[in-house]
């Protein structure tokens with residue numbers, strides 16, 4: 001199949017957007033609704049207008065560029081996000097937004113026929129690094145999260161998303177609905193790069209359960225307190241970590257304790273309190289449900305064994321989602337037609353696509369992340385493969401718009 005897109009323009013756009021939010025220290029920071037995010041939004045809106053698309057901004061600050069079709073009806077939307085984690089790379093999210101923009105620039109510029117309307121979208125606060133929850137803008141868009149609740153979300157300094165949206169001038173009043181959703185993204189994991197594959201045909205997105213756990217025991221002298229008389233909350237946490245890591249590995253799931261606080265935190269004191277976070281994920285709903293129940297039981301069992309008190313707060317839960325078979329087949333077919341090596345795979349990371357999948361036909365395309373690195377400055381993907389992924393996105397959009 002011939003290439004349709006202007007690859008130089010796509011790469012130049014990615015590089016230009018990638019420069020925004022880079023500070024004197026060389027770090028790229030475009031946390032949602034920050035000044036860096038505003039500058040990136042301004043550039044995207046400029047490009048949307050230059051492409052002759054209809055710029056729309058909704059009340060949670062999601063940005064759209066709409067290209068009307070010859071028929072009435074809700075657009076097929078392709079998008080992702082341009083907010084970043086702290087000290088981010090330049091590919092996460094931006095690849096999806098700018099590839100969708102390049103697809104629409106080309107379809108508009110070459111007047112490629114499309115019956116249904118098409119739209120590029122940049123969703124607000126996908127990362128959740130500043131405001132919780134993540135995938136905030138897309139969740140409001142589909143009606144999973146009430147607008148008032150999203151606007152009231154506070155960052156670490158107490159500022160609300162609503163105040164920041166108003167401050168940067170992105171509290172819009174447009175409305176839109178999606179008839180189908182496509183998202184092109186870098187893999188953010190090592191699978192494709194390790195297998196030397198060019199395209200990931202994404203079949204669904206992992207589900208997750210998260211908890212904040214506090215174990216309270218007895219702080220005591222590290223030299224004089226015999227082992228059998230201790231109530232050490234860190235020992236309880238360690239036992240839980242080992243038990244659940246083994247249980248997850250057995251079921252092809254993943255279990256992470258990513259943040260631990262031990263107090264008082266002295267070399268010669270048996271800890272009195274341990275706080276830690278749990279992140280448990282699986283692509284399989286039955287497995288996730290089973291491990292969720294198992295984890296809560298293990299949290300209590302380990303506390304009992306060490307004689308410590310436990311406080312366990314569930315902080316997040318999402319079910320695994322599967323994409324529509326017809327949408328998966330489309331991505332796979334165009335990858336093959338373009339002669340690109342590919343494989344079906346699940347996504348271990350969350351994406352805006354997860355909120356669309358239960359509602360409208362949804363699909364995702366991955367390209368390899370070199371070395372599997374993401375959410376860090378070393379994040380890297382091959383520009384040539386990004387352009388090929390963007391071609392597949394365009395193939396799918398045109399087919400969806402004309403079927």
Ligand SMILES: [Zn+2]
Pocket residue numbers: 081092093126185351
């Ligand atoms: Zn992302």
